[in-house]
Amino acid sequence: MLGLNDFNIDDIKALADVLNEKKLDRIEIKNGDAAIAIEAHTMPPMPAVPPIMPSIGVAAPAQVQAPAEQPVKTSAEISGNVIKAPIVGTYYSAPAPDKPPFIKVGQKVFKGDTVMIIESMKLMNEIQSEFTGVVEKILVENGQAVEFDQPLVIIK
Numbered sequence: 001m002l003g004l005n006d007f008n009i010d011d012i013k014a015l016a017d018v019l020n021e022k023k024l025d026r027i028e029i030k031n032g033d034a035a036i037a038i039e040a041h042t043m044p045p046m047p048a049v050p051p052i053m054p055s056i057g058v059a060a061p062a063q064v065q066a067p068a069e070q071p072v073k074t075s076a077e078i079s080g081n082v083i084k085a086p087i088v089g090t091y092y093s094a095p096a097p098d099k100p101p102f103i104k105v106g107q108k109v110f111k112g113d114t115v116m117i118i119e120s121m122k123l124m125n126e127i128q129s130e131f132t133g134v135v136e137k138i139l140v141e142n143g144q145a146v147e148f149d150q151p152l153v154i155i156k
Contacts, residue, residue, distance in 0.1 A: 102115050116153070
């Protein structure tokens, strides 16, 4: 019969391999008063989270319709000085609904002129022109959601 003193590190590694291969949690060998045990340290399974069910009488949230996809302009279609959105938000062409727009196509603008507002996180951010020139094209519509670095205005 083998004694515990007869096991070397290679034997223990072989037992550990058996533990892993057979997906066992523990191997224990006893000989008289002596014993050797090898245990796998596995993470307990994560508890399942029950689905949240609305209470009776509570309306389910309305489905939000995704905004219509805007055609992506290629760099070949956009030439000139381009004012891009510095933040994600909602584009506004005027300081208020009853006020005239900051800029119109054909209008001359100077560097530093306010050309739009982008609302982001309930803050109204005035965006200034980085260029002096004539507004050639406004690529977005009032109230439209804009993405970071999206081309908004072309100035020639």
